[in-house]
Amino acid sequence: MDNNKTTTTTPEPIITLRPFTLADIDDFMVWASDDKVSRFCRWDTYTNKEDLIKFMTNTVLPHPWFRAICLNGRPVGAISVMPSSEERCRGELGYVLGSEEWGKGIAPAAVKMTVKSVFEEMEGLERVEALVDVDNKGSMRVLEKVGFLREGVLRKYSVLKGRTRDLVMFSFLSTDTMHP
Protein backbone atom coordinates (compact mmCIF):
# COMPACT_ATOMS: atom_id res chain seq x y z
CA MET A 1 0.00 0.00 0.00
CA ASP A 2 1.52 3.33 -1.03
CA ASN A 3 0.51 6.11 1.41
CA ASN A 4 2.79 8.73 -0.09
CA LYS A 5 0.83 9.21 -3.28
CA THR A 6 -1.85 11.93 -3.28
CA THR A 7 -4.66 11.52 -5.70
CA THR A 8 -7.22 14.17 -6.53
CA THR A 9 -10.48 13.05 -7.93
CA THR A 10 -13.30 15.24 -9.21
CA PRO A 11 -16.46 14.17 -7.44
CA GLU A 12 -18.90 12.45 -9.81
CA PRO A 13 -21.72 14.85 -10.66
CA ILE A 14 -24.95 13.66 -9.14
CA ILE A 15 -27.69 13.55 -11.73
CA THR A 16 -31.26 13.28 -10.55
CA LEU A 17 -34.71 13.65 -12.04
CA ARG A 18 -37.64 15.35 -10.33
CA PRO A 19 -40.89 17.07 -11.32
CA PHE A 20 -40.70 20.79 -12.12
CA THR A 21 -42.31 23.54 -10.08
CA LEU A 22 -42.83 27.17 -11.05
CA ALA A 23 -39.94 28.02 -8.71
CA ASP A 24 -37.64 26.47 -11.36
CA ILE A 25 -38.55 29.12 -13.92
CA ASP A 26 -35.23 30.96 -13.81
CA ASP A 27 -33.21 27.79 -14.23
CA PHE A 28 -35.54 26.72 -17.04
CA MET A 29 -34.98 30.06 -18.76
CA VAL A 30 -31.27 29.33 -19.03
CA TRP A 31 -31.72 26.63 -21.68
CA ALA A 32 -35.06 27.85 -23.04
CA SER A 33 -33.43 31.12 -24.12
CA ASP A 34 -30.47 29.41 -25.78
CA ASP A 35 -30.53 29.20 -29.59
CA LYS A 36 -28.11 26.28 -29.53
CA VAL A 37 -30.61 24.31 -27.45
CA SER A 38 -33.78 25.22 -29.39
CA ARG A 39 -32.22 24.62 -32.79
CA PHE A 40 -33.83 21.21 -33.36
CA CYS A 41 -36.80 21.77 -31.09
CA ARG A 42 -40.24 22.65 -32.31
CA TRP A 43 -40.36 25.65 -29.99
CA ASP A 44 -38.71 28.99 -30.67
CA THR A 45 -36.12 30.35 -28.28
CA TYR A 46 -37.84 32.05 -25.36
CA THR A 47 -37.20 35.75 -24.95
CA ASN A 48 -39.39 36.54 -21.96
CA LYS A 49 -40.33 34.90 -18.69
CA GLU A 50 -44.10 35.32 -19.14
CA ASP A 51 -44.15 33.09 -22.22
CA LEU A 52 -42.11 30.49 -20.40
CA ILE A 53 -44.39 30.60 -17.36
CA LYS A 54 -47.29 29.95 -19.74
CA PHE A 55 -45.47 26.96 -21.19
CA MET A 56 -44.68 25.63 -17.70
CA THR A 57 -48.28 26.03 -16.59
CA ASN A 58 -50.00 24.74 -19.74
CA THR A 59 -47.63 22.00 -20.86
CA VAL A 60 -45.04 21.06 -18.25
CA LEU A 61 -47.01 20.91 -15.01
CA PRO A 62 -50.01 18.92 -16.35
CA HIS A 63 -47.85 16.63 -18.53
CA PRO A 64 -48.13 12.86 -17.95
CA TRP A 65 -44.35 12.50 -17.49
CA PHE A 66 -42.07 15.55 -17.48
CA ARG A 67 -38.96 15.87 -15.31
CA ALA A 68 -36.20 18.31 -14.52
CA ILE A 69 -32.71 16.94 -15.15
CA CYS A 70 -30.80 18.11 -12.08
CA LEU A 71 -27.05 18.35 -11.68
CA ASN A 72 -26.20 18.33 -7.98
CA GLY A 73 -29.75 19.49 -7.29
CA ARG A 74 -29.90 22.30 -9.88
CA PRO A 75 -32.15 21.93 -12.97
CA VAL A 76 -29.97 21.98 -16.09
CA GLY A 77 -32.40 20.43 -18.54
CA ALA A 78 -35.67 18.62 -19.06
CA ILE A 79 -36.79 15.19 -20.16
CA SER A 80 -40.24 13.83 -20.95
CA VAL A 81 -42.10 10.82 -22.26
CA MET A 82 -45.42 11.37 -23.96
CA PRO A 83 -47.63 8.29 -24.14
CA SER A 84 -49.09 7.80 -27.62
CA SER A 85 -52.72 8.77 -27.96
CA GLU A 86 -53.22 5.86 -30.37
CA GLU A 87 -51.28 2.98 -28.85
CA ARG A 88 -50.53 2.36 -25.20
CA CYS A 89 -47.53 0.23 -26.09
CA ARG A 90 -45.47 3.24 -27.16
CA GLY A 91 -44.35 6.59 -25.83
CA GLU A 92 -42.19 9.34 -27.28
CA LEU A 93 -39.05 10.56 -25.54
CA GLY A 94 -37.84 14.14 -25.71
CA TYR A 95 -35.06 15.94 -23.85
CA VAL A 96 -33.12 19.19 -23.73
CA LEU A 97 -29.96 20.11 -21.86
CA GLY A 98 -28.33 23.48 -21.25
CA SER A 99 -25.47 23.86 -23.72
CA GLU A 100 -22.94 24.48 -20.92
CA GLU A 101 -23.57 20.94 -19.73
CA TRP A 102 -23.19 19.19 -23.07
CA GLY A 103 -20.54 16.49 -23.46
CA LYS A 104 -20.50 15.44 -19.81
CA GLY A 105 -22.64 12.34 -20.06
CA ILE A 106 -25.62 14.00 -18.40
CA ALA A 107 -28.15 13.37 -21.18
CA PRO A 108 -27.37 9.64 -21.52
CA ALA A 109 -27.64 9.26 -17.74
CA ALA A 110 -30.98 11.08 -17.69
CA VAL A 111 -32.30 9.01 -20.62
CA LYS A 112 -31.31 5.76 -18.89
CA MET A 113 -33.08 6.78 -15.68
CA THR A 114 -36.13 7.88 -17.62
CA VAL A 115 -36.44 4.73 -19.69
CA LYS A 116 -36.14 2.53 -16.58
CA SER A 117 -38.77 4.59 -14.77
CA VAL A 118 -41.36 4.78 -17.51
CA PHE A 119 -41.25 1.04 -18.21
CA GLU A 120 -42.03 0.53 -14.54
CA GLU A 121 -44.59 3.30 -14.21
CA MET A 122 -46.52 3.34 -17.51
CA GLU A 123 -48.79 0.36 -17.79
CA GLY A 124 -48.65 -1.43 -21.10
CA LEU A 125 -45.63 0.52 -22.31
CA GLU A 126 -43.30 -1.67 -24.40
CA ARG A 127 -41.60 0.84 -26.68
CA VAL A 128 -39.95 4.18 -26.03
CA GLU A 129 -39.23 5.97 -29.28
CA ALA A 130 -37.37 9.12 -30.18
CA LEU A 131 -37.38 11.10 -33.42
CA VAL A 132 -34.16 12.95 -34.11
CA ASP A 133 -33.43 15.45 -36.87
CA VAL A 134 -30.96 13.98 -39.38
CA ASP A 135 -28.57 16.85 -38.61
CA ASN A 136 -28.73 16.43 -34.83
CA LYS A 137 -25.64 14.26 -34.41
CA GLY A 138 -25.28 15.05 -30.71
CA SER A 139 -28.70 13.67 -29.87
CA MET A 140 -28.13 10.57 -31.98
CA ARG A 141 -24.96 9.87 -30.01
CA VAL A 142 -26.87 10.17 -26.73
CA LEU A 143 -29.39 7.54 -27.80
CA GLU A 144 -26.76 5.23 -29.25
CA LYS A 145 -24.79 5.43 -25.98
CA VAL A 146 -27.88 4.31 -24.06
CA GLY A 147 -28.55 1.41 -26.41
CA PHE A 148 -31.43 2.68 -28.53
CA LEU A 149 -31.77 1.04 -31.94
CA ARG A 150 -31.75 3.22 -35.03
CA GLU A 151 -34.69 1.94 -37.07
CA GLY A 152 -34.61 4.16 -40.13
CA VAL A 153 -34.95 7.60 -41.65
CA LEU A 154 -38.52 8.86 -42.02
CA ARG A 155 -38.32 11.27 -44.90
CA LYS A 156 -40.13 14.61 -44.78
CA TYR A 157 -41.70 13.41 -41.57
CA SER A 158 -42.01 16.70 -39.68
CA VAL A 159 -42.18 20.40 -40.23
CA LEU A 160 -39.61 22.19 -38.10
CA LYS A 161 -39.82 25.96 -38.06
CA GLY A 162 -41.36 26.08 -41.51
CA ARG A 163 -39.14 23.49 -43.16
CA THR A 164 -39.92 19.84 -43.83
CA ARG A 165 -37.31 17.65 -42.19
CA ASP A 166 -36.13 14.07 -42.38
CA LEU A 167 -36.14 12.46 -38.96
CA VAL A 168 -34.37 9.38 -37.70
CA MET A 169 -36.48 6.97 -35.66
CA PHE A 170 -34.84 5.37 -32.63
CA SER A 171 -36.44 2.96 -30.21
CA PHE A 172 -35.78 1.12 -26.99
CA LEU A 173 -38.00 -1.79 -26.02
CA SER A 174 -38.77 -3.07 -22.54
CA THR A 175 -36.99 -6.24 -23.66
CA ASP A 176 -33.85 -4.46 -24.91
CA THR A 177 -30.60 -4.31 -22.93
CA MET A 178 -29.27 -0.94 -21.89
CA HIS A 179 -25.57 -0.19 -22.41
CA PRO A 180 -23.74 0.02 -19.05
Added chain:
Amino acid sequence: MITIRPFTISDVDSFISWTSDQRVVRFQRRDPCATKDEALSYLQTHILPHPYYRAICLNGRVVGSISVKPGAADDDQHKASVGYRLAYDYWGQGIATAALKMVVESVFSEWPRLERLEAMADLENKGSQRVLEKAGFEKEGVLRKYVSGCAIAAEVACMMYLSD
Protein backbone atom coordinates in the same frame (compact mmCIF):
# COMPACT_ATOMS: atom_id res chain seq x y z
CA MET B 1 -60.43 -2.77 -65.91
CA ILE B 2 -59.69 -1.33 -62.48
CA THR B 3 -61.36 1.89 -61.40
CA ILE B 4 -61.69 3.94 -58.23
CA ARG B 5 -64.84 5.74 -57.19
CA PRO B 6 -66.54 7.05 -54.05
CA PHE B 7 -68.70 4.65 -52.06
CA THR B 8 -72.49 4.80 -51.93
CA ILE B 9 -74.90 3.23 -49.46
CA SER B 10 -75.85 0.61 -52.05
CA ASP B 11 -72.28 -0.77 -51.85
CA VAL B 12 -72.95 -2.16 -48.38
CA ASP B 13 -73.41 -5.77 -49.52
CA SER B 14 -70.09 -5.90 -51.38
CA PHE B 15 -68.47 -4.10 -48.48
CA ILE B 16 -69.67 -6.58 -45.88
CA SER B 17 -68.44 -9.56 -47.90
CA TRP B 18 -64.78 -8.72 -47.34
CA THR B 19 -64.98 -6.62 -44.22
CA SER B 20 -65.98 -9.62 -42.15
CA ASP B 21 -63.47 -11.97 -43.83
CA GLN B 22 -60.74 -12.84 -41.31
CA ARG B 23 -58.14 -13.25 -44.05
CA VAL B 24 -58.76 -9.67 -45.21
CA VAL B 25 -58.99 -8.01 -41.81
CA ARG B 26 -56.22 -10.03 -40.18
CA PHE B 27 -53.78 -7.10 -39.99
CA GLN B 28 -56.40 -4.43 -39.58
CA ARG B 29 -56.44 -2.44 -36.39
CA ARG B 30 -60.14 -1.90 -36.13
CA ASP B 31 -62.66 -4.64 -35.45
CA PRO B 32 -64.36 -6.13 -38.51
CA CYS B 33 -68.03 -5.43 -39.14
CA ALA B 34 -69.88 -8.55 -38.13
CA THR B 35 -73.40 -7.57 -39.14
CA LYS B 36 -75.02 -5.65 -41.98
CA ASP B 37 -76.09 -2.99 -39.46
CA GLU B 38 -72.50 -2.50 -38.34
CA ALA B 39 -71.40 -2.28 -41.95
CA LEU B 40 -74.10 0.29 -42.76
CA SER B 41 -73.18 2.30 -39.71
CA TYR B 42 -69.49 2.23 -40.66
CA LEU B 43 -70.32 3.24 -44.19
CA GLN B 44 -72.45 6.15 -43.05
CA THR B 45 -70.39 7.46 -40.15
CA HIS B 46 -66.87 6.79 -41.35
CA ILE B 47 -66.66 6.10 -45.07
CA LEU B 48 -69.08 8.54 -46.65
CA PRO B 49 -67.88 11.64 -44.75
CA HIS B 50 -64.20 10.65 -45.04
CA PRO B 51 -61.82 13.07 -46.83
CA TYR B 52 -60.65 10.29 -49.17
CA TYR B 53 -62.23 6.84 -49.07
CA ARG B 54 -62.72 5.03 -52.37
CA ALA B 55 -64.14 1.77 -53.66
CA ILE B 56 -61.79 -0.33 -55.80
CA CYS B 57 -63.79 -1.68 -58.73
CA LEU B 58 -62.96 -4.47 -61.15
CA ASN B 59 -65.05 -4.11 -64.30
CA GLY B 60 -67.54 -2.07 -62.29
CA ARG B 61 -67.79 -4.50 -59.41
CA VAL B 62 -66.67 -3.37 -55.94
CA VAL B 63 -63.88 -5.67 -54.79
CA GLY B 64 -62.07 -3.59 -52.19
CA SER B 65 -61.41 -0.18 -50.74
CA ILE B 66 -58.58 2.30 -50.41
CA SER B 67 -58.39 5.34 -48.15
CA VAL B 68 -56.01 8.19 -47.47
CA LYS B 69 -56.01 9.87 -44.10
CA PRO B 70 -54.55 13.39 -44.05
CA GLY B 71 -52.29 14.44 -41.18
CA ALA B 72 -54.29 15.59 -38.17
CA ALA B 73 -52.42 18.46 -36.55
CA ASP B 74 -51.62 21.80 -38.19
CA ASP B 75 -48.00 20.68 -38.40
CA ASP B 76 -48.87 17.50 -40.27
CA GLN B 77 -50.67 18.88 -43.30
CA HIS B 78 -47.73 17.85 -45.49
CA LYS B 79 -48.35 14.17 -44.86
CA ALA B 80 -51.03 11.52 -45.15
CA SER B 81 -51.32 7.78 -44.69
CA VAL B 82 -52.84 5.26 -47.06
CA GLY B 83 -54.55 1.96 -46.32
CA TYR B 84 -56.30 -0.57 -48.55
CA ARG B 85 -58.25 -3.82 -48.38
CA LEU B 86 -59.19 -6.28 -51.08
CA ALA B 87 -61.61 -9.20 -51.10
CA TYR B 88 -59.64 -12.43 -50.78
CA ASP B 89 -60.71 -13.90 -54.12
CA TYR B 90 -59.12 -10.98 -55.93
CA TRP B 91 -55.69 -11.18 -54.33
CA GLY B 92 -52.62 -11.85 -56.48
CA GLN B 93 -53.89 -10.12 -59.64
CA GLY B 94 -52.20 -6.74 -59.27
CA ILE B 95 -55.45 -5.00 -58.38
CA ALA B 96 -54.28 -3.43 -55.12
CA THR B 97 -51.06 -2.23 -56.79
CA ALA B 98 -53.00 -0.65 -59.64
CA ALA B 99 -55.43 1.03 -57.26
CA LEU B 100 -52.61 2.31 -55.09
CA LYS B 101 -50.75 3.78 -58.07
CA MET B 102 -53.92 5.60 -59.15
CA VAL B 103 -54.52 6.95 -55.65
CA VAL B 104 -50.91 8.10 -55.23
CA GLU B 105 -51.12 10.11 -58.43
CA SER B 106 -54.52 11.45 -57.49
CA VAL B 107 -53.73 12.67 -53.96
CA PHE B 108 -50.42 14.27 -54.87
CA SER B 109 -52.17 16.29 -57.58
CA GLU B 110 -55.30 17.10 -55.53
CA TRP B 111 -53.46 18.09 -52.33
CA PRO B 112 -50.71 20.53 -53.32
CA ARG B 113 -49.28 20.65 -49.79
CA LEU B 114 -48.75 16.91 -49.67
CA GLU B 115 -45.10 15.89 -49.52
CA ARG B 116 -45.18 12.52 -47.83
CA LEU B 117 -47.56 9.60 -48.23
CA GLU B 118 -46.90 6.83 -45.78
CA ALA B 119 -48.15 3.33 -45.26
CA MET B 120 -47.59 0.74 -42.60
CA ALA B 121 -47.62 -2.98 -43.07
CA ASP B 122 -47.34 -5.57 -40.37
CA LEU B 123 -44.01 -7.35 -40.56
CA GLU B 124 -45.83 -10.59 -41.35
CA ASN B 125 -47.93 -9.01 -44.06
CA LYS B 126 -45.65 -9.83 -46.98
CA GLY B 127 -48.47 -9.39 -49.52
CA SER B 128 -49.05 -5.78 -48.56
CA GLN B 129 -45.33 -5.05 -48.49
CA ARG B 130 -45.06 -6.33 -52.08
CA VAL B 131 -47.97 -4.11 -53.14
CA LEU B 132 -46.25 -1.06 -51.67
CA GLU B 133 -42.89 -1.90 -53.27
CA LYS B 134 -44.50 -2.41 -56.67
CA ALA B 135 -46.31 0.89 -56.36
CA GLY B 136 -43.01 2.68 -55.74
CA PHE B 137 -42.98 3.06 -51.97
CA GLU B 138 -39.65 2.83 -50.22
CA LYS B 139 -39.19 0.84 -47.07
CA GLU B 140 -37.80 3.13 -44.40
CA GLY B 141 -37.43 0.69 -41.58
CA VAL B 142 -39.06 -1.65 -39.14
CA LEU B 143 -40.69 0.01 -36.15
CA ARG B 144 -40.56 -2.60 -33.43
CA LYS B 145 -43.62 -3.10 -31.22
CA TYR B 146 -45.15 -0.05 -32.84
CA VAL B 147 -48.77 -1.16 -32.56
CA SER B 148 -50.62 -3.39 -30.17
CA GLY B 149 -53.24 -5.65 -31.65
CA CYS B 150 -55.14 -8.32 -29.83
CA ALA B 151 -52.90 -7.71 -26.79
CA ILE B 152 -49.83 -8.61 -28.82
CA ALA B 153 -47.58 -5.82 -29.99
CA ALA B 154 -46.57 -6.35 -33.61
CA GLU B 155 -43.74 -5.00 -35.66
CA VAL B 156 -44.45 -2.88 -38.68
CA ALA B 157 -42.52 -1.68 -41.67
CA CYS B 158 -43.05 1.86 -42.78
CA MET B 159 -42.84 2.91 -46.40
CA MET B 160 -43.39 6.13 -48.18
CA TYR B 161 -43.54 7.94 -51.45
CA LEU B 162 -42.05 11.34 -52.06
CA SER B 163 -43.37 13.88 -54.48
CA ASP B 164 -40.44 15.24 -56.43
